[in-house]
Amino acid sequence: MPTVFIKTFGCQMNERDSEAVAAQLVAKGYVLAPSELVADVVLVNTCSVRDLAEQKALAKMANIVGVARKNGRAPLLGFMGCMAQSRGRQLVETLPDVDLVLGTQKFHRAAGYIDDLLAGRRDQVVDTDEEPGSQSAIREHLLAGNSGKAVTAFVSIMQGCNQHCTFCIVPSTRGAERSRTLDDIVSECRELVGRGVREVTLLGQIVTSFGKREIPVKDGKSAFVQLVEAVHAIDGLERVRFTAPHPKGYGDDLVEAYGRLPKLVECAHLPVQSGSDRMLKLMHRGYSRERYLGIIEKLRRVQPGMGLTTDIIVGFPGETEADFEDTLSLAREVGFDQAFVFKYSQRKDTPAAAMPDQLPEELIEERHARLFEMINRIAAAKYEALVGRTVEILVEGPSRKNAGRFQGRTRSNKLVLFSGSERHRGRLMDLRIERTGSFTLYGDPAVVGMDDATESAVTTEPGLA
Ligand code: SAH
Ligand code: F3S
Secondary structure, X not given: OXXXXXXXXXXXXXXXXXXXXHHHHHHOOOEEOOOOOOOOEEEEEEOOOOHHHHHHHHHHHHHHHHHHHHOOOOOEEEXXXXXXXXXXXXXXXXXXXXXXEEOOOOHHHHHHHHHHHHOOOOOOEEEOOOOOOHHHOOOOOOOOOOOOOOOEEEEEOEEOOOOOOOOOOHHHHHOOOEEOOHHHHHHHHHHHHHOXXXXXXXXXXXXXXXXXXXXXXXXXXXHHHHHHHHHHOOOOOOEEEEEOOOHHHOOHHHHHHHHHOOOEOOEEEOOOEOOOHHHHHHHOOOOOHHHHHHHHHHHHHHXXXXXXXXXXXXXXXXXXXXXXXXXXHHHHHHOOOEEEEEEOOOOOOOHHHHOOOOOOHHHHHHHHHHHHHHHHHHHHHHHHOOOOOEEEEEEEEEOOOOOOOEEEEEOOOOEXXXXXXXXXXXXXXXXXXXXXXXXXXXXXXOOOOHHHHHHOOOOOOOOOO
């Protein structure tokens, strides 16, 4: 049977899409290859959000072509995802060895097209058309390499985004908002729990807009909060997460849900982008600095130890030193547990690309360095403050980076490493934090015998981690 390797760039949505394509191929008898060097089919799942991400995927494909030629091999090559969607046919014109270009509404067609290409029924496929209902097509899971031992899983709940932030290419690569049905999502989650999953992360480009048009507000609860409640009610599920929300989706119903639903972990990724009202308006973000800070305050009132992360863009067109200082002061005021700082990147056909006063690269670099330093200093202190504390983790399995250790995450999504073993997989454990590394905590079971740890009477102070 043919072997396949998928290289994924970009966000968790892309990881989920790759997983679904892999599962689809495995179900047809394809075998997953350990690397692109030996695979009969090599797919590159791409990101378009910044130019750097596109350049990386293009360089990767050029390298795959070069190495295959040198080794006298001719694997079937495909691009899929956001860059495939935005560049389409242009990709096969610049890289003629590429056989397949699969847009963001076509993942479920991957196996069919690959079969056709391998059988010689087609020479080349470029399919970036819209496809109604494609949001419901990403269903198949490949749990922990299909060993069925995964403790956590991503579940796609909606696709696309209608917010049209002026810097962002996502509304054009992923299309307009389309939601799956609530029943469909809940039954997928239930099935995953039946297969051993203990934590689900609900995924979408703007999850807080889930079901807005289809599901009416009920008892003051938005469609998204209704979904979170329905998933929360699944027996055997321990934790619910979601990403990415939009700050404007944090109404009182969602804030209040954190206090009411114990499986909803106290953790929120709230992309702020800028601390300057002037920039927020030019970015078309739909909230002010004050409203954003108000949401943070309310969340902390409900859950004092709320883990807060964000995305920030520096160097948006027209950003002055004063605007940038507003961002610095917001970051200081909130004290994020982690923040992703991005240098503004001009994207094709976005309104911001045509705005006057695009900033020079050196200035963007300089602001990036200043903010990055501040963010890391604050975050390091947040991690340091956990030393000596007891935290609850959900054990995911062996550490990916640190051989010999096991890993889990705190409720606020901080990575914890400890010396564990297979029998801890899928268990909730209390660990005492001994020391910190770069965005990593090192823990030890909180009570004498590790065996007793999950049954221990040691209580995690609410909201500490
Ligand atoms: N809601 C989406 C956002 C996707 S883009 C999600 O997380 O799925 C992720 C982040 O990339 C954004 O929050 C923003 O901070 C950054 N980003 C988007 N477009 C960008 C651009 N043109 N230049 C720099 N950073 C950008
Ligand atoms: Fe992009 Fe803004 Fe939507 S960042 S994904 S247009 S909320």
